[in-house]
Amino acid sequence: MIETAAATGAGNAEAYLLVLAIILPVGGVLLSFLLGSRQAERIVLCLLPLGMGIAGVILADVWRSGKALTYVLGGWTPPLGIMLRADGLSAAMLVTTAIIIAAAAFFARAKFSTPRDTNDERAPLAFWTLLLAVWAALNAVVLGYDLFNLYVALELLTFGAVPLVSLDGRAETLTAALRYLLFALVGSMFYLLGAALLYGTYGTLDIGLLASRVRPEPAVYAAGVLMTAGLLAKTALFPLYLWLPPAHAGAPAAASAVLSALVVKGSFFLVVRIWFDALPGIFNAASAQVLGALGAGAIIFGSLLALQQPRLKMVVAYSTVAQIGYLFLMFPLIIGTASGMPWTGDAWTGGWMQLFSHAFAKAAMFLAAGLIAEALGHDRIADLGGIGRALPMTTIAFALAGLSLMGIPPTGGFVAKWMLLTASAMEGQWWWALVILTGGLLAGAYMFRILVPAMAEPRAALQASVLRHREMVPLALAVVALLLGLVPLQPMELLQIGRPASLQGAAP
Structure with a gap:
């Protein structure tokens, strides 16, 4: 499964699907603007099965x-042309993105449909077009293989995601969106500066060509640090998380699900691309320990802050800050290992299993929290008052997703955290195991805070009815996380496809 060839040129028909995966949602955006909000929803619903296929x-x-x-677009090979590339990671990300976007769209129909007796409305048009834009940008991020084109994809992702935060036009959501935009733009500036340094040094930004040319020198170190710092701001890794909780908690439930499950994962995906594909062998064990320490800080502080929140969506948002931290424990458990092929170890699979399980679980939690807030007219934890008896399906979905965050078997979160624990023991880095176990206990504590009042008497008085098919969406996502x-507790072959032979001298 490990690749060492200079290219794996695809002459089969499936290669054209890489372009179509990006063009399809972009075309949907254009059609939606032309035809208006009434047709935008239908366009999205028609494109979703095609995109999933x-x-x-x-x-x-x-x-x-x-x-x-x-x-290779237009037949022009890099560095003159642009290559799209789907390895095992990219393919898994494409499927995960398509499923969660589809779930969010199906869930959002009740809120963002245009009534038949009205003209086109702004909010539905904005939501459906932004949803398609985020989908297109995410696909471009995971398929891109040129650092400048990835910068463009990141910017498209930012300008699709930020307006989703402030769709209701309230002052607090506008403030949250502006703070999100500020962090994102600063992150983009750092990323672009790093890309410019690499281009000035090596005359190319193609990841495969860079991997064969980079050498340990000051310009490369500076570029790597700048690009990593910029992407960490976009990922909201501790201590750069200040923009995330108000943005994710203030957005509509369907938008929150997409933002938390997918958007922050796009920038994390690029951190992996830069460290392991574009600049292989440049970052040492000490720098990986720094990333791991930031991840550990996110796990502990994010969980402690989640315990203090009075509102349900804020707890879920701070939980995202904590769960992102687990992704970065992968770095110290891979870099500096004795194996020349770390992709075959537990840490690599465990880190990516954390990403996928968190994506489905967190989407389920935000959608379930949105239904609870709609039904009660608020999301104050102290006043949930037996919502578990009034909305049992929604509460079960929330609880199942929470079990995955805690790492309780037999959930995807358990597989991820167990593999990271195993890697910590095998590498002799026991301190990460303590962080993982502490994070699981803290996750149990904030889930306990929510579920105890939810299951208490008396039964909550609902202010609005909840459609059964909307309750099924978060439940289905939580079942996927379950x-x-x-997945067997062993390295996954799919996640090794397209990997370089080692951290030194990678090739596309």
Whole structure:
């Protein structure tokens, strides 16, 4: 499954699907602007099964062939041209993105449909077009193989995600959106400065060509630090998380699910691309320990802050800050290991299982929290008052997702955290194991804070009815997070497809 060839040029028909995965939602955005909000929802609902099918075919082809799927735009090979590339990670991200976008869209129909007896409305048009824009940008992020084009994709992702925060136009959500935009733009500036340094030094930004040319020198170190810092701001890693809780908690439930489950993962994906693909062998064990320490800070402080929040969506938002931290424990457990192929170890699979299980669990939690807030007219934890008896399906979905965050078997979160624990023991880095166990206990504590009043008497008086099919959406996502626990506790071959032979001298 490990690739060492200079390219895996794809001459089969599936290679064209890489372009279509990006063009399809972009075309939907254009059609939505032309036809208006009444047709925008229908356009999205028509494109979703097509997009899911495209992602599924790409995943199947990569898995079947055991090689990365590539497509060179216009036939111009890098550095003159642009390459799209889907390895095992990209294919898995495409499928995860398509499923969660589809779930959010189905859930949002009740809130963002245009009534038949009215003209086009601004909020529905904005939501559906922004949802498509985020989908297109995420696909461009995971398929891009050029650092400048990835910068463009990141900016498109930012300008699609930020307006989702302030769709209701309230002062506090506008403030949260502006704070999010500020952090994102500063992060983009750092990323672009780093990319400019690399281009000035090596004359290319193609990841495959950079991997074969980079050497340990000051310009490369500076570029790596700048780009990493910028991406950490966009990922909201501790201590750069201040923008995330108000933004995710203030957005509509469907938007919060997409932001927390997918958008912050896009910048994390690029951190991995830079450290392990574009600049292999540049970062040492000490720098990886720094990333791990920031991840540990996110786990502990994010969980402690979640325990103090009076509102349900704020707890879920601070939980995102904490759960992001687990992703960065992968770095110290991979870099500096004796193995030349760390992709075959537990830490690599455990880190990515954390990403996928968190994506489904957190989407389920935000959608369930949104339904509870709609039904009660508020999301104050102290006044949940037996919502578990009034909305049992929604409460079960929230609880199942919480079990995954805690790392309770048999959930995907358990598989992820167990593999990270195993890697910590095997590498002799026991301090990360303590952090993982402490984070699981703290997650249990803030889930306990929520579920105890939710299951208490008397039964809550609902201010609004909740449609049964909307309750099924978060439950389905929570079940997916649960089913990920069936993945064997061993390195996954899919996540190794397209990986370089080692951290030194990577190739596309």
